[in-house]
Amino acid sequence: MLPIRVWxxxxxxxxxxxxxxxxxxxxxxxxVYETYGRPLDVLKIHSFPLPxxxxxxxxxxxxxxxxxxxDINQVEGVYPLKPRFRTTEISSATPLxxxxxxxxxxxxxxxxxxxxxxxxxPGDRAIMRHTLFGTWRSFAVAAAQDLTRLPFTTAxxxxxxxxxxxxxxxxxxxxxxxxxxxxxxxxxxxxxxxxGVGRAAIQIxxxxxxxxxxxxxxxxxxxxxxxxxxSLGATHVVTDKEIADKGFRATxxxxxxxxxxxxxxxxxxxxxxxSTTNIARQLSAGGHLVSYGGxxxxxxxxxxxxxxxxxxxxxxxxxxxxxxxxxDEKETVVxxxxxxxxxxxxxxxxxxxxxxxxxxxxxxRLQVFKHAVKTYIDGAHGVKQVLVQT
Amino acid sequence: MLPIRVWxxxxxxxxxxxxxxxxxxxxxxxxVYETYGRPLDVLKIHSFPLPxxxxxxxxxxxxxxxxxxxDINQVEGVYPLKPRFRTTEISSATPLxxxxxxxxxxxxxxxxxxxxxxxxxPGDRAIMRHTLFGTWRSFAVAAAQDLTRLPFTTAxxxxxxxxxxxxxxxxxxxxxxxxxxxxxxxxxxxxxxxxGVGRAAIQIxxxxxxxxxxxxxxxxxxxxxxxxxxSLGATHVVTDKEIADKGFRATxxxxxxxxxxxxxxxxxxxxxxxSTTNIARQLSAGGHLVSYGGxxxxxxxxxxxxxxxxxxxxxxxxxxxxxxxxxDEKETVVxxxxxxxxxxxxxxxxxxxxxxxxxxxxxxRLQVFKHAVKTYIDGAHGVKQVLVQT
Numbered sequence: 001m002l003p004i005r006v007w008x009x010x011x012x013x014x015x016x017x018x019x020x021x022x023x024x025x026x027x028x029x030x031x032v033y034e035t036y037g038r039p040l041d042v043l044k045i046h047s048f049p050l051p052x053x054x055x056x057x058x059x060x061x062x063x064x065x066x067x068x069x070x071d072i073n074q075v076e077g078v079y080p081l082k083p084r085f086r087t088t089e090i091s092s093a094t095p096l097x098x099x100x101x102x103x104x105x106x107x108x109x110x111x112x113x114x115x116x117x118x119x120x121x122p123g124d125r126a127i128m129r130h131t132l133f134g135t136w137r138s139f140a141v142a143a144a145q146d147l148t149r150l151p152f153t154t155a156x157x158x159x160x161x162x163x164x165x166x167x168x169x170x171x172x173x174x175x176x177x178x179x180x181x182x183x184x185x186x187x188x189x190x191x192x193x194x195x196g197v198g199r200a201a202i203q204i205x206x207x208x209x210x211x212x213x214x215x216x217x218x219x220x221x222x223x224x225x226x227x228x229x230x231s232l233g234a235t236h237v238v239t240d241k242e243i244a245d246k247g248f249r250a251t252x253x254x255x256x257x258x259x260x261x262x263x264x265x266x267x268x269x270x271x272x273x274x275s276t277t278n279i280a281r282q283l284s285a286g287g288h289l290v291s292y293g294g295x296x297x298x299x300x301x302x303x304x305x306x307x308x309x310x311x312x313x314x315x316x317x318x319x320x321x322x323x324x325x326x327x328d329e330k331e332t333v334v335x336x337x338x339x340x341x342x343x344x345x346x347x348x349x350x351x352x353x354x355x356x357x358x359x360x361x362x363x364x365r366l367q368v369f370k371h372a373v374k375t376y377i378d379g380a381h382g383v384k385q386v387l388v389q390t
Numbered sequence: 391m392l393p394i395r396v397w398x399x400x401x402x403x404x405x406x407x408x409x410x411x412x413x414x415x416x417x418x419x420x421x422v423y424e425t426y427g428r429p430l431d432v433l434k435i436h437s438f439p440l441p442x443x444x445x446x447x448x449x450x451x452x453x454x455x456x457x458x459x460x461d462i463n464q465v466e467g468v469y470p471l472k473p474r475f476r477t478t479e480i481s482s483a484t485p486l487x488x489x490x491x492x493x494x495x496x497x498x499x500x501x502x503x504x505x506x507x508x509x510x511x512p513g514d515r516a517i518m519r520h521t522l523f524g525t526w527r528s529f530a531v532a533a534a535q536d537l538t539r540l541p542f543t544t545a546x547x548x549x550x551x552x553x554x555x556x557x558x559x560x561x562x563x564x565x566x567x568x569x570x571x572x573x574x575x576x577x578x579x580x581x582x583x584x585x586g587v588g589r590a591a592i593q594i595x596x597x598x599x600x601x602x603x604x605x606x607x608x609x610x611x612x613x614x615x616x617x618x619x620x621s622l623g624a625t626h627v628v629t630d631k632e633i634a635d636k637g638f639r640a641t642x643x644x645x646x647x648x649x650x651x652x653x654x655x656x657x658x659x660x661x662x663x664x665s666t667t668n669i670a671r672q673l674s675a676g677g678h679l680v681s682y683g684g685x686x687x688x689x690x691x692x693x694x695x696x697x698x699x700x701x702x703x704x705x706x707x708x709x710x711x712x713x714x715x716x717x718d719e720k721e722t723v724v725x726x727x728x729x730x731x732x733x734x735x736x737x738x739x740x741x742x743x744x745x746x747x748x749x750x751x752x753x754x755r756l757q758v759f760k761h762a763v764k765t766y767i768d769g770a771h772g773v774k775q776v777l778v779q780t
Contacts, residue, residue, distance in 0.1 A: 291694055300694055303689045304689060305684070310706075
C-alpha cells in the first residue's frame with residue numbers, strides 16, 4: 001500500500017491543500033458492519049478512496065479512538081442510537097455502518113472556506129462534537145460542526161487521554177452534579193468503581209471533598225485494587241460480597257458517623273442486579289440512585305419500601321442524550337476535565353493501545369482491532385482499549 | 391354495660407361539661423395489640439375508664455374509622471411508623487399499642503379552656519391531624535392539636551365518606567400533582583386502578599381533563615369492573631394480562647395518538663412486581679413512575695435501558711410523611727377533596743361498614759372488628775372496610 005505522510009505537512013495557504021488532495025487520493029480504512037450482530041462476527045474492514053476535499057471540508061486523521069461499551073452495544077443492535085448504513089460516501093455497493101463514536105483527530109488539511117474562518121488549522125487536534133461519526137477509522141473528511149477543537153498540546157494532554165476523557169470523566173462529573181447538591185463531607189456510593197467512570201468519579205469527588213464508598217467485584221488481587229483506588233482518593237473500597245452481607249450496613253454507618261455523620265446522598269450504578277439493589281439499601285433517606293450502565297445484564301430491582309418509606313429516587317444517565325442536545329455545554333465540561341488532567345488532578349484510566357501502522361495490510365488492521373474488541377469482551381474492565389495511529 | 395348517651399347532649403356552657411364527666415366515667419373500648427404479628431392473631435379489645443377531662447381536653451366519639459393497608463402493616467410490625475406501647479393512660483398493666491390511624495370523630499365535650507377558644511364545640515366533627523392516634527376505638531380524650539375540624543354537615547359529607555377521604559383521594563391528588571406537571575390531554579397509567587386511591591385518581595384526573603389507562607387484575611366479572619371505572623371517568627381499563635402482552639403496546643400507542651398524541655407522563659403503582667414493570671414500559675420518554683404500595687409483595691423491577699435510554703424516573707410516595715410534616719397543607723388538600731365530594735364530583739369508594747353498637751359485649755366488638763380485618767385480608771380490594779358507631 002501507499003505510505004501516507006500526514007505530518008508535518010506544508011502549512012502555506014494553497015500549497016498544502018493542493019498537495020494533500022494528491023496525497024489523500026489514497027485509501028481510508030474503516031471498521032464497518034453490514035448487519036447488527038456479535039462484534040467479532042460482523043466487524044469488517046473497508047477500504048475506500050477519500051473523497052475530494054470540498055471548500056468547507058476538513059481532512060482529519062484519527063489519532064486515538066476508544067472502544068466504549070456503547071460502541072459495542074451499537075454494533076450488537078441493542079443501542080438506541082442507530083448508525084446510518086451508507087453506500088456512496090464510502091464507495092460501497094452494500095450499505096455499511098461506520099463503527100465507533102469517540103475519538104481524537106488531528107487536522108490534516110482544511111478546504112479554502114474553512115481555512116478562511118481559522119476555526120481549525122492543520123496540526124490542531126479535535127474531538128467529536130456528536131456521536132455516530134464513525135471513529136474507528138484511519139482518515140475521514142469532516143465538517144467544522146463535527147469537531148470541537150482541543151486547546152492543549154500533546155505534551156499537556158496525550159491523544160489517548162483526550163480520547164477517553166470526553167466520555168468517562170464527563171459522565172462522572174455530570175452524574176455527581178446533576179441529581180444531588182453534594183457538599184464537602186457528603187458521601188456517594190458506586191458499583192463498578194474500577195471502571196473508567198468509577199475511577200473518574202472517585203477523583204472528581206475527592207477534589208471537592210466528597211467521600212466515596214466504592215464497590216468492586218471480589219477478585220484474587222483485591223488488595224492491589226483496593227490500594228489502587230485508595231490512591232485515587234477513594235474513601236472506602238468494598239467488594240460486592242461484603243456489601244451483600246446485611247451486617248455490613250453497620251460498618252458503613254460507622255464509617256459515615258466517624259467522618260462527621262453527613263449523608264450518603266447519591267448512588268451510581270453501572271451494573272444492575274444485586275449490586276445495584278445493595279447500594280440502594282445504603283443510601284440515606286431521600287437519596288438518589290443513578291443507573292448509567294447494565295454490565296450485569298440484569299434489571300434494577302428495589303424493594304417498594306425503599307421507594308415509599310425511605311424516599312429513594314431512581315434515575316438513568318445517558319451521556320449521549322445530553323451531549324448531542326447540548327454540544328456547547330459539553331465543550332465546557334470537557335474543557336474542565338482537560339484542565340484537571342493538565343493540572344495532574346485527574347489521573348488517566350489504565351489503557352491498552354492497539355496500533356494501526358502504515359505497514360499493516362487491511363486484514364492485519366482488522367485482526368489488530370478484533371484483538372482489541374476481544375480483550376474488551378473478555379472483561380478487561382477498568383482497562384480501556386484504544387485504537388491509535390502514530 | 392352502661393348505656394352511653396352521646397348525642398344530643400346539653401350544649402349550654404358548663405352544664406354539658408359536668409354532665410359528661412359523669413356519663414363518661416364509663417369505659418372506652420379500643421382495638422389494641424401487645425406484640426406485632428398477624429392482625430387476626432394479635433388484635434385484642436381493651437376496656438379502660440376514660441380519664442377525667444382536663445381543661446384543654448376534648449372528649450371525642452369515633453364515628454367512622456377505616457382499615458387502611460398501612461394500619462395492617464403497622465400491626466404486623468413492618469411499617470416504619472411504630473406505635474407507642476403504653477400503660478398508664480389506658481389503665482393497663484401490660485404495655486399495649488392502640489391500632490388505627492385515620493378516623494372521623496364527633497366532639498362530645500370540651501374542657502373549659504378549649505371551650506373558651508371555640509375551636510371545637512360539641513357536635514362538631516373532626517378528622518385526625520396526625521397518624522398514630524389509635525382510631526379503632528369508641529371514645530378518646532384528645533387535644534386540639536390532634537384534630538382538624540370538618541366544616542361540613544353530615545348531609546353534605548357522611549362520616550364514612552370523610553373517614554376515607556383524608557387518605558386515598560389525598561394520596562391520589564398529591565401524586566397527580568407532585569411529580570409531573572400534567573396538562574389537559576396528558577395521560578397517566580396506573581396499577582390497582584380499582585383501589586381507593588386508583589378510583590380517586592381516575593376521577594381527579596378526569597376533572598382536570600387528564601386521560602387515564604387503568605390496569606386491574608383479570609377477573610370473572612371484568613366487564614362490570616371496566617364499566618364501573620369507565621363511569622368514574624377512566625379513559626381506558628385494561629387487565630394485567632392484556633398489558634403483559636408485548637403486542638398491546640401498539641394498542642396503547644394508538645389510543646394516545648388518537649386522543650391528540652400527548653404523552654403518558656406519569657405512572658402510579660400500588661403493586662410492585664410485573665404489573666409495575668409493565669406500566670413503566672408504557673411511559674413516554676422522561677416519564678415518572680411513583681410507587682405508593684406493594685400489594686403484590688414483590689419489589690419494583692425496571693430494565694436498565696428504561697432508566698438510561700428512556701429517561702424514566704422512579705419515586706415513592708408516602709402520605710404520612712407529608713401529612714405529619716405539613717398538617718396545614720394537608721388541611722387545605724383535604725378540604726379540596728371534601729369540596730369535590732360535596733359537589734358530587736368525587737364519588738365515594740365502595741364501603742363495607744362494620745358497626746359497634748352499644749349493646750355489644752367486648753368480645754362481640756372484637757369479633758365484629760376481626761370480621762372486618764378478615765374481609766380486608768381476604769382481598770376485598772377496592773372495597774374499604776370501615777368501623778362505624780351510630
